[in-house]
Amino acid sequence: MTSVAAQVLRRLWERDETLAVAESLTGGLVAAELTGVPGASRSFRGSVTAYATALKREVLGVDAALLAERGAVDPDVAVAMAAGVRRALGADWGISTTGVAGPEPQDGKPVGTVFVAVSGPGGVQKVVELRLNGGRADIRRESVRSLLELFSGELAENARAQDTEQNGGN
Incomplete structure (x- = not known):
């Protein structure tokens, strides 16, 4: 994954x-993966491990009504967390x-239900639902990998869009 x-x-x-x-079920594993790369501090601002639902609201600004209605395991919550950490930590x-991650279901969602999200410049927002198998450690590890892959793809797509804009749409 480090690559x-x-x-x-x-x-x-x-x-x-x-x-x-912003991490919940991964509990800091995404941040650990990023900070394992020498020189990460040039771009990595930091992280918030909002494991408790109240922290998603209080620290990341996730709408209380959304959390009350749907729970913390929800695609809109994932997007709000990404946008909230971006705002809170002043990142692009x-x-x-x-x-x-298990061992028990949460908010009516089965073990292995995960949402990963990206929020970026120009209103970029993307969320992906994952249905993962395996034990708790497997689910957490695959969540990290999937999020970094999603973000890598989004950065590449965003770069192509910027290139097209700068070159007059050709």
Whole structure:
């Protein structure tokens, strides 16, 4: 996974952009993966591990009504977490994880239900639902990998869109 983290950070360095992470079920594993790359501090601003639902609201600004209605394991919550950490830590990009690693279901969602999200410049917002198998450690590890892959793809797509704009749409 470190290679994906390194690739993401390299793209951010080239663009002079920053990243912040909001994590729930991954409990800091995304931040650990990123900070495992030498020089990460050039682009990585920091992270918020909002494991408790109240912190999603209080620290990340996730709407209380949304949390009350749907619970913390929800695609809109994942997007709000990514946007909230981006805002809270003053980053160009925010990424997030929320889900159920087990051993018990949560908010009516089965173990292995995970949402990963990206929030970025120009209104970029993307969320992906994952249905993961395995034990708690497997689900958490795959959530990290999936989030970094999603973000890597979003950075590449965003770069192509900027290129097209700068070159007059050709």
